[in-house]
Amino acid sequence: MYSSRRLVKSGDRRAEQAPESEVTRVPRTFWVGLAAVVVYVFFAAVLGTLVGDLAGDDTAELALSHLIPLPIAIALGLMFVFRWSGWDARRVFRETPTPRLMPRRLWLVSIPALMVALALSQVPFISWGDQVAGVVVIVVLATTLVGIGEELLLRGILLESLRARQGELVTLLGTSAVFGLAHVVGSVWAGVPLGAILFQVTFLMMNGSLLYWVRRVTGRLWVAMAVHALTDCLLYLSSGATSTSEALMQQNETDVSTMWPAAVLQTLLIVASLGGLISVIREDQRTRRTRSARHDDPSAAAPTEG
Numbered sequence: 001m002y003s004s005r006r007l008v009k010s011g012d013r014r015a016e017q018a019p020e021s022e023v024t025r026v027p028r029t030f031w032v033g034l035a036a037v038v039v040y041v042f043f044a045a046v047l048g049t050l051v052g053d054l055a056g057d058d059t060a061e062l063a064l065s066h067l068i069p070l071p072i073a074i075a076l077g078l079m080f081v082f083r084w085s086g087w088d089a090r091r092v093f094r095e096t097p098t099p100r101l102m103p104r105r106l107w108l109v110s111i112p113a114l115m116v117a118l119a120l121s122q123v124p125f126i127s128w129g130d131q132v133a134g135v136v137v138i139v140v141l142a143t144t145l146v147g148i149g150e151e152l153l154l155r156g157i158l159l160e161s162l163r164a165r166q167g168e169l170v171t172l173l174g175t176s177a178v179f180g181l182a183h184v185v186g187s188v189w190a191g192v193p194l195g196a197i198l199f200q201v202t203f204l205m206m207n208g209s210l211l212y213w214v215r216r217v218t219g220r221l222w223v224a225m226a227v228h229a230l231t232d233c234l235l236y237l238s239s240g241a242t243s244t245s246e247a248l249m250q251q252n253e254t255d256v257s258t259m260w261p262a263a264v265l266q267t268l269l270i271v272a273s274l275g276g277l278i279s280v281i282r283e284d285q286r287t288r289r290t291r292s293a294r295h296d297d298p299s300a301a302a303p304t305e306g
Contacts, residue, residue, distance in 0.1 A: 024085060024086035024087055025084065025085060025086035026080075026084065026085040026086060026087070028087060028160060028161045028164035028165070029161055029164070029165065030158075030161055030162055030165075030166075030174065032161050033157050033158035033159075033160070033161030033162060034158065034161075034178065036077065036080060036153055036157045036158065036161075037153050037154065037157075037158055037178055037182060039073070039076065040073045040076075040077065040149060040150075040153045040182075041182050041185055043069040043070065043072055043073035043076075044069060044070060044073055044146075044149065044150075044186075045182075045183075045185040045186040045189065046185065046189075047069045048065040048066065048068075048069045048070070048186075049065060049186065049189050049190075051064045051065055051068055051069060052064050052065030059134075059135050059138060062138055062139070062142055063138045063142070066141070066142035066145055066146065067138070067141060067142065067145070070142075070145040070146065070149050071145065073149055074145065074148055074149045074152060077149065077152045077153055077156075077157065078152070080157065081152075081156070081157065087160065091160055092152075092156045092157060092160050092221070093156065093220070093221045093222070094219055094220055094221065095215070095216065095219050096219055097216070097217060097218055097219035098216050098217050098219075099217070100219075105279060107275070108213055108216070108217050108272075108276065108279070109217055110268075110272060111210055111213040111214060111217060111269070111272050111276065112213070112214045112217055112218060112223065112227060114265055114268055114269050114272065115210055115211075115214060115227050115231065115269065116227060116230065117265055118231070118262060118265040118266065118269065119227070119230045119231040119234050119235075120234070121259075121261045121262045121265060122234040122235055122237070122238040122262070123234060123238075125238040125259070126234070126237045126238045131237070136237065139233055139236050139237055140233055142236075143229050143230075143232040143233040143236060144229045144233075146228070146229065146232055147225045147226065147227075147228035147229025147230075147232065148225050148229070150179070150182075150228060151211065151215075151221055151224045151225040151228055152221070152225070154175050154178065154179050154182075154208065154211075155175060155211055155212060155215045155221060155224050156221050158174070158175050158178060159171055159175050159212070159215070162174045162175065167280075167283075167284040167287065168280040168283050168284055168287075169277075169280045169281055169283075169284050171212075171280075172209055172212050172276070172277070172280050173209075175208060175212055176205045176206070176208035176209040176212065177205055177208075178208075179204055179205065179207070179208030179211075180200075180201040180202070180203075180204040180205035180208060181201060183200060183201070183204055184197060184201060187200060206269075206270065206273050209273050209276060209277070210269060210272070210273055210276075211224050211227065211228060212276075213272075213276050214227050
């Protein structure tokens, strides 16, 4: 059996996965991961909206739509990972950070740094004097649950189900596309115009690709959860919105001249997302070459200790 240490240093992501022949109670396939996301969307978007409609004001709507259905959805996701699926839960939550792979691609560290900087750029636009402590607490709790839930399902369960059988390009594109499309239900329900929905899906797909890199660069899913939660929290507080679609619409209508730091950071992140796309394409090419060489000359990848 070939050493996983040697394969990881060469940048082969499959080295961290169980053998393809591994038998689990639930197969690691895209459709299983997608089904898990659909269940989460039902709780977050459908049930959340129905419960939120019972509220009498925006704050109560935010609380009811997030603090009731999301803990249930997250609990179901954790039960799936740790009890029902039979998967190795460690691979859902962690992996070898890209700076420890070869090539190291240290420039990717800029992605989580830029995402945190972009989130913090919203702070000057928050009217702290007008904020009510109780509302801030609800926003923090709600966005924390969103960060945990969406990352657990998208960059956790769905990513692992895709990576088990696909390369990193498909994993990146698949998780990003589902992330963007998963928000359509809430936007349609809220009556958001079609053009705005298309903008949101495009924006969120790019954001999903960046969160994919946050997980990979740090090697920890919880970091992606924290960055996601921080981004949503400060966006909601600065815009006064109570949903992602509302926050994005208000941000799109904001005078760019007053938010040029955010515009610069967003431009850099767009460039970084394109660079990340090229990076995974080249990574898959290296993986295929490594496998081909190992198949043609098994002695070239001799087993190593450990």
